[in-house]
Amino acid sequence: VPELPDVEAFRQVLARHGVGERIVHVAVLDPGVVRQISPRDFARDLTGRRFRRPERRGKWLVAPTDGPTLLVHFGMTGGLSWASPADKRERYDRVVLSLADGDLVYADQRKLRGLWLAKQDGEIAKVIGRQGPDAYGLTGAALTGALEGRRRSLKVALMDQSVIAGIGNMLADETLWRAKIHPSRRFDSLDTQERRLLDRALQQVLRSSIRAGTIPRTRAWLSSQRGLDHPQCPRGHGELRTSRLAGRTTYWCPTCQPSET
Numbered sequence: 001v002p003e004l005p006d007v008e009a010f011r012q013v014l015a016r017h018g019v020g021e022r023i024v025h026v027a028v029l030d031p032g033v034v035r036q037i038s039p040r041d042f043a044r045d046l047t048g049r050r051f052r053r054p055e056r057r058g059k060w061l062v063a064p065t066d067g068p069t070l071l072v073h074f075g076m077t078g079g080l081s082w083a084s085p086a087d088k089r090e091r092y093d094r095v096v097l098s099l100a101d102g103d104l105v106y107a108d109q110r111k112l113r114g115l116w117l118a119k120q121d122g123e124i125a126k127v128i129g130r131q132g133p134d135a136y137g138l139t140g141a142a143l144t145g146a147l148e149g150r151r152r153s154l155k156v157a158l159m160d161q162s163v164i165a166g167i168g169n170m171l172a173d174e175t176l177w178r179a180k181i182h183p184s185r186r187f188d189s190l191d192t193q194e195r196r197l198l199d200r201a202l203q204q205v206l207r208s209s210i211r212a213g214t215i216p217r218t219r220a221w222l223s224s225q226r227g228l229d230h231p232q233c234p235r236g237h238g239e240l241r242t243s244r245l246a247g248r249t250t251y252w253c254p255t256c257q258p259s260e261t
């Protein structure tokens with residue numbers, strides 16, 4: 001599932017290949033991913049436009065052109081890649097934006113979200129909806145400001161895009177395990193030291209994941225254990241626990257992350 005680091009990697013693909021380049025052709029292979037506009041208008045409005053510098057806002061990719069702004073949300077299975085015009089189309093390729101020397105390809109198996117066009121800045125906000133501050137670089141008082149007073153568990157608050165933008169299920173679990181904080185605790189119950197650990201863990205997890213282009217699933221990461229029959233704490237404490245929080249499977253270590261007493 002694309003989370004902040006994955007979307008940052010997609011942004012870099014677009015920045016590397018697209019900035020200043022003209023979109024010479026738009027192929028909507030599957031109209032199901034183009035939102036709130038007909039595929040024909042989508043293609044017409046983008047053709048001939050040049051990409052400007054793309055941004056990431058939480059899990060959204062915001063890609064302005066000298067015309068409308070392209071907004072992309074990758075849902076559960078979306079991705080953006082660069083392909084040479086000679087490359088064979090893959091099964092889940094949905095939209096192809098052809099530039100002079102290659103194609104930007106939006107692929108998505110499950111098609112939960114997709115692509116929007118915004119003609120003015122106000123429309124961008126309307127499509128994206130209410131979002132909290134971006135998780136990357138959100139530290140100290142800003143992190144506290146986003147989380148304090150939230151009545152739900154930390155895990156649920158961290159995944160709520162209107163509280164903090166960019167964190168999904170895996171990043172939330174990884175961060176809480178690194179910080180040694182039980183996922184059901186509330187932010188207001190954390191002491192100063194625990195808040196500092198949470199702050200540091202979140203930025204470390206984001207930095208390493210952005211560098212890797214996705215959340216690493218190597219042995220030192222909790223994420224490496226997801227989906228295994230007997231997931232183990234990478235710190236050597238034996239089997240991890242799982243439960244459901246906000247409808248998502250949560251992994252934690254009863255030794256590293258004791259619940260409040």
Ligand SMILES: [Zn+2]
Pocket residue numbers: 233234235236237253254255256257
């Ligand atoms: Zn542990």
